Amino acid sequence: MGCGHIPVLLNEVLNGLNLQPAGSYIDCTFGRGGHSEAILQYLGEQGRLLAIDKDPDAIRSAGSHLVSDPRFQLVQGTFSELDHLLAENEMGTKIDGVLFDLGVSSPQFDNPGRGFSFQRDGVLDMRMNTGNEDLTAADWLNCAREDDIADVLFRYGEERYARRIAGKIVRERVHNPIYSTVQLADLVKSVCPIGKKGEKHPATKTFQAIRIFINRELDELEKALPQVINILKPGGRLVVISFHSLEDRIVKRFIRNESRGNQYPPEVPVTQELMCPRLKSVGKAIRPTLNEVERNPRARSAVLRIAERCSA
Numbered sequence: 001m002g003c004g005h006i007p008v009l010l011n012e013v014l015n016g017l018n019l020q021p022a023g024s025y026i027d028c029t030f031g032r033g034g035h036s037e038a039i040l041q042y043l044g045e046q047g048r049l050l051a052i053d054k055d056p057d058a059i060r061s062a063g064s065h066l067v068s069d070p071r072f073q074l075v076q077g078t079f080s081e082l083d084h085l086l087a088e089n090e091m092g093t094k095i096d097g098v099l100f101d102l103g104v105s106s107p108q109f110d111n112p113g114r115g116f117s118f119q120r121d122g123v124l125d126m127r128m129n130t131g132n133e134d135l136t137a138a139d140w141l142n143c144a145r146e147d148d149i150a151d152v153l154f155r156y157g158e159e160r161y162a163r164r165i166a167g168k169i170v171r172e173r174v175h176n177p178i179y180s181t182v183q184l185a186d187l188v189k190s191v192c193p194i195g196k197k198g199e200k201h202p203a204t205k206t207f208q209a210i211r212i213f214i215n216r217e218l219d220e221l222e223k224a225l226p227q228v229i230n231i232l233k234p235g236g237r238l239v240v241i242s243f244h245s246l247e248d249r250i251v252k253r254f255i256r257n258e259s260r261g262n263q264y265p266p267e268v269p270v271t272q273e274l275m276c277p278r279l280k281s282v283g284k285a286i287r288p289t290l291n292e293v294e295r296n297p298r299a300r301s302a303v304l305r306i307a308e309r310c311s312a
Contacts, residue, residue: 006034007031008288008296008299009241009302012286013099013101013241014042016239016286016306017096017097017239018097023047024092024096025039025050025098026052026082027039027049028052028079029100030052030059030074032105032106032107033061033062035099036066040069047071049071049073050086050091051074051075052076053077054077055076055105056076056131057111057130058105059074062074073089073091075088078220080224082228083230083231086231093230094233095231095232097232098232099240100221101241102217102240102243102247103217104211106298113125114130116207116211117181117207118185120181122181123138123180124137124138124178124181124183126214127214134214136214138178140213140214141173141178142178142179146169146170147166149169150162153205156210156213156246157209157212159205159209165192165206168187168188169184181207185201185207189202189203218246218247218250225238225250229279232309238255238307238308239305241302241304242303242305243303248285248305251305252305255279255305256281258277258279278309279307279308279309280308281306282306282307285305286303286305286306287302288300
């Protein structure tokens with residue numbers, strides 16, 4: 001895999017998708033193509049794979065062996081527009097499997113110019129799609145209200161010191177606008193207690209929260225999941241890898257609600273068939289083994305959930 005990228009929970013994803021040689025599949029988060037490349041190895045001549053990514057760098061990174069494969073299509077877009085992208089690329093609505101590998105890819109983290117990490121200094125951008133006209137993280141931090149910053153840090157980062165950090169940002173930016181990753185990380189560190197040795201950097205939750213907000217990641221996920229129901233054929237699989245509790249909570253709740261089907265008053269006797277569940281959960285949540293975490297430390301927080309489309 002290019003750029004040192006290691007796809008997370010690869011074997012578990014392939015098993016979860018229940019791949020069929022002539023099946024049609026969607027990789028909603030191409031990244032650096034690790035999962036897509038492995039899926040193609042299981043497909044026959046009639047199989048098809050549509051991969052989506054909003055990051056232009058991810059699109060440009062695709063190897064010629066993938067781009068030239070007649071079974072494969074790669075498009076730049078956001079998975080919240082799944083219905084539109086399928087129609088535009090003539091994939092139809094009889095899909096055998098859909099994969100989401102949420103969050104930020106290793107190459108995005110490792111590129112200081114993207115602003116996702118404070119391990120090396122870089123511009124505080126954080127946009128997944130650098131080609132759009134949305135606000136960068138720096139733009140937003142230097143103009144947002146203190147209460148709004150605190151709300152974002154608490155809601156999306158579950159940061160207990162959200163108000164303290166927001167106040168420091170607003171005071172600091174008056175004389176020294178915040179434009180770099182290390183500048184923001186040092187600012188957060190200056191007002192947060194230092195954890196024990198081995199604990200995460202105090203700025204970790206702040207960076208996570210701002211990234212999720214800037215890219216509307218949770219909103220995009222909540223828009224995309226219901227569209228999957230409409231395109232999966234009976235027996236088709238939904239496979240989702242999440243990397244923090246907010247994402248996983250959305251996925252878990254969605255699968256649970258769709259597995260229950262239509263809701264009736266408690267006093268009304270109905271059969272399972274009348275409730276018409278649209279999904280059924282497949283197994284329990286899967287987490288990486290210790291061996292995988294040793295090989296790829298960024299896999300340590302991954303959670304994989306699988307669901308199957310029920311018959312109409």
